[in-house]
Amino acid sequence: MKTKVQLIIILSTLVLFTAMGCKGNKADETFDASLPMDLNQSEEVEKDVGEKSDVDIEIDIVERDLKDDIDLSLEPNEAGDVMILMYHNIGEEEAEWTRTPDNLRKDLKILYDKGYRAISLKDYVNNNIDIEAGTTPVVLTFDDGNENNFRIILDEEGEKIIDPDSAVGILEKFKKDYPDFGTTATFFVFGNNPFRQKEYLEFKLSFLVENGYDIGNHTIDHRSVKNIDDKETIQEVIGKQIKVIEDILPEYKLSTYALCYGERPSNENLEMYLEEGIYDGTSYKNVAILNVGWNPAPSPITSKFNPLSLPRIRASEMKVDNVGLYNWLEHFEKNPQKRYISDGVKEIITIPEFMADLIDLEKIGEKELYIYEK
Numbered sequence: 214m215k216t217k218v219q220l221i222i223i224l225s226t227l228v229l230f231t232a233m234g235c236k237g238n239k240a241d242e243t244f245d246a247s248l249p250m251d252l253n254q255s256e257e258v259e260k261d262v263g264e265k266s267d268v269d270i271e272i273d274i275v276e277r278d279l280k281d282d283i284d285l286s287l288e289p290n291e292a293g294d295v296m297i298l299m300y301h302n303i304g305e306e307e308a309e310w311t312r313t314p315d316n317l318r319k320d321l322k323i324l325y326d327k328g329y330r331a332i333s334l335k336d337y338v339n340n341n342i343d344i345e346a347g348t349t350p351v352v353l354t355f356d357d358g359n360e361n362n363f364r365i366i367l368d369e370e371g372e373k374i375i376d377p378d379s380a381v382g383i384l385e386k387f388k389k390d391y392p393d394f395g396t397t398a399t400f401f402v403f404g405n406n407p408f409r410q411k412e413y414l415e416f417k418l419s420f421l422v423e424n425g426y427d428i429g430n431h432t433i434d435h436r437s438v439k440n441i442d443d444k445e446t447i448q449e450v451i452g453k454q455i456k457v458i459e460d461i462l463p464e465y466k467l468s469t470y471a472l473c474y475g476e477r478p479s480n481e482n483l484e485m486y487l488e489e490g491i492y493d494g495t496s497y498k499n500v501a502i503l504n505v506g507w508n509p510a511p512s513p514i515t516s517k518f519n520p521l522s523l524p525r526i527r528a529s530e531m532k533v534d535n536v537g538l539y540n541w542l543e544h545f546e547k548n549p550q551k552r553y554i555s556d557g558v559k560e561i562i563t564i565p566e567f568m569a570d571l572i573d574l575e576k577i578g579e580k581e582l583y584i585y586e587k
């Protein structure tokens with residue numbers, strides 16, 4: 214009904230403008246102001262009015278220039294850098310590879326307050342970044358799939374609950390408290406029993422996928438591929454882990470891979486098997502391969518972007534050699550022009566003129582590039 218009412222308004226306004234002899238662009242402005250319609254609505258209009266060809270012209274008028282929605286005073290810069298954060302354990306005592314629950318909560322809150330919004334690793338590599346204008350994407354990753362990442366405990370009534378001090382417990386609470394953070398993460402797991410509570414394995418994997426998290430590959434036995442010198446073994450350590458997850462979630466295919474110890478094969482001819490291969494009838498294709506350390510990753514539309522070699526930042530405050538999360542937060546405070554700032558319109562890639570040289574036009578794909586002077 215609503216659509217029909219709008220249609221009537223459109224048609225009667227059209228008649229009015231036609232009668233007044235107004236030009237198309239004048240009508241355009243009027244429609245923009247009164248009917249902020251999205252494309253779906255336009256399609257419905259089309260359906261409702263059937264074959265009348267003159268109405269097609271009308272639909273074009275309804276579509277607005279999305280650039281008008283972009284607020285340049287927010288200084289959008291979609292060619293800026295993106296932090297991919299690397300966590301390992303969550304535990305009582307802070308250590309080189311362990312963050313305490315309170316420190317993970319602190320990290321999330323500081324990121325949120327500083328205008329960062331979580332996006333999935335896949336959305337980052339696919340240049341599918343859809344966050345509010347003026348904010349900066351951040352990707353969260355957790356390596357190893359230890360129990361402290363996702364633990365089930367019994368509460369006082371004997372009911373099973375997610376341990377509120379495990380990574381997933383902390384993320385789920387943060388998601389409720391700050392829904393616009395977009396809480397999501399990729400868990401890079403290894404072995405036959407990710408998260409180390411066999412009785413809850415199926416529940417945990419399903420929970421992650423159903424609640425917007427991703428599961429990534431960290432090889433079947435946490436193996437460095439550095440000294441592997443045959444393609445069969447590389448495909449085996451990657452493919453076996455895929456089979457573990459596929460046995461439980463047949464629809465879910467691991468397609469991201471975090472290198473153990475950040476190491477690649479010494480034999481460069483084997484590099485291609487990190488990306489693609491087959492093991493025991495199961496084929497795989499990794500769309501993202503993650504290193505260990507030390508710097509922010511380039512925007513997915515820049516020529517520097519290589520999804521098969523993505524740097525990560527250690528989300529820690531211990532032994533980070535001045536390249537940890539807090540060092541980079543400070544860096545972006547001091548150098549705001551380096552930071553990815555969303556324009557809030559996912560169809561358009563907006564960059565300031567001084568970033569233009571960094572762009573790889575092929576990576577823009579279907580999207581529209583909008584360069585502005587600053």
Ligand SMILES: [Zn+2]
Nearest residue numbers: 356357473474
């Ligand atoms: Zn690891």
